[in-house]
Amino acid sequence: MRLSRYFMPTLKEDPKEAQIASHRLMLRAGMIQQSSAGIYSWLPLGNRVLKNIERIVREEQDRAGALEILMPTIQPADLWRESGRYDDYGKEMLRIVDRHDRDMLYGPTNEEQVTDIFRSHVNSYKDLPLNLYHIQWKFRDEVRPRFGVMRGREFLMKDAYSFDLDYEGAKIAYNTMFVAYLKTYARLGLQAIPLRADTGPIGGDLSHEFIILADTGESEVFYHKDILNLKTPEGDHTPEELQALVDEWTSYYAAADEMHDADNCGVAEGDLVARRGIEVGHIFHFGEKYSKAMGATVMGPDGKEITVSMGSYGIGVSRLVGGIIEACHDEAGIVWPEEVAPFKVGLINLKSGDEACDAACEDFYAKLQAAGIEVLYDDTSDRAGGKFAKMDLIGVPYQVTIGPRGLKTGVVEFKTRKSGEKEEITPEAALNRLVG
Incomplete structure (x- = not known):
């Protein structure tokens, strides 16, 4: 969505x-x-x-x-x-x-x-x-x-x-x-x-x-x-x-x-x-x-x-x-338990309108949907702080953030809402965690 x-x-x-x-x-x-x-x-x-x-x-x-x-x-x-x-x-x-x-x-x-x-x-x-x-x-x-x-x-x-x-x-x-x-x-x-x-x-x-x-x-x-x-x-x-x-x-x-x-x-x-x-x-x-x-x-x-x-x-x-x-x-x-959460994943585009960010987010979004993962994709033009605050507020169990800096090194930020732990991992690794 x-x-x-x-x-x-x-x-x-x-x-x-x-x-x-x-x-x-x-x-x-x-x-x-x-x-x-x-x-x-x-x-x-x-x-x-x-x-x-x-x-x-x-x-x-x-x-x-x-x-x-x-x-x-x-x-x-x-x-x-x-x-x-x-x-x-x-x-x-x-x-x-x-x-x-x-x-x-x-x-x-x-x-x-x-x-x-x-x-x-x-x-x-x-x-x-x-x-x-x-x-x-x-x-x-x-x-x-x-x-x-x-x-x-x-x-x-x-x-x-x-x-x-x-x-x-x-x-x-x-x-x-x-x-x-x-x-x-x-x-x-x-x-x-x-x-x-x-x-x-x-x-x-x-x-x-x-x-x-x-x-x-x-x-x-x-x-x-x-x-x-x-x-x-x-x-x-x-x-x-x-x-x-x-x-x-x-x-x-x-x-x-x-x-x-x-x-x-x-x-x-x-x-x-x-x-x-x-x-x-x-x-x-x-x-x-x-x-x-x-x-x-x-x-x-x-x-x-x-x-x-x-x-x-x-x-x-x-x-x-x-x-x-x-x-x-x-x-x-x-902080929703996973089985009752409205969405399993919150996907955050840090720079909507940027060609590379949009393409990477669209690709990740499509793969999640194909795997049957319920995802809320923040494709809005809001500021980054507002996007993070909104995802924390609604409590989706996992957040994947894609931005220009991470794309240059081939990583996304993966956050677990319950623990607050953040990691920089490859898109493939993030997808495997969510699908597995």
Whole structure:
């Protein structure tokens, strides 16, 4: 992509309304624009990151055996009345009346909708286990939306819902998602810590939050120092292996009541670490809370009717954009992990209009594109300092700079954004690093 043809309205100064790093940098990098309180338009750069995160989340859900569907944003209130949540949910639910005077709502979550799908089509134990997920926009009418996409009213979320014959099967589904989440966050370049959590309005008796560490995190969390040394699981796993993995990860804390309470976290004082953290995922097992209320049953192997056991599993896709920035930035701007970066490479032409520089950049640009490397080519007439600052701001993992002086000696400057390390190497060597 040529920067001269790209829409990336960057800002040189920090926006006054931005209170945290991710909000400030997303506005400065031209990733989003506020439409109204807590609601944002995603501009090209931000949308690329959002789609990269969505792709990784989708791939790991598919690997875990979940099946993708797409449920509507607007739901009938009658489904929520069946579960008893319509009146209990509170003012965060945006309630709507359509032209036929039917009560509707903009879905903050989808337990009722997916349970209705299940009960309409599944009636035998032979069709279990089943896990259905979608990636869809949600709306929660926060009383004080703030911090940009970290606490907005409209947000993109992956929510999955499992249906099993009994608690033992539901526990396997829960553990499968637990491990899938560990793999997802690792691919996103994040160290995520699973902590026991309150089930809140979702309900149920088993729940974990997934927290990423960031100095600007919204809450204080406590954990055993050695949990950061655990390796992310790989490959497929038997039910026994899944349970062992969950036991291993959760053995590093034993919160009796509340995960944010240092006195009840069960970790010896010398091993206890207190940090700020950001919630980026939440998983629940809630058994028959919705299936019993809404009549989601199947015929068991003995011919008797069985109420299915359910769980739900959420990942805040749009929230992760902000969360990653909070965990991955420096004074110059964003430092994207490679798999979620909007572009892998920033190509800088130090002297646009110079015949030799233009030719060398065009050749390098064409080779990157032919190799399938996503590249943002700064072919503008801006000054060199402005070009460097812009590439640092938007956080592409690698920068290749081509200028008159380097061309005379046959080298380009290769910069790794995360470390800040710069090297002068041949164009061929730079290309091999990026393609390899």
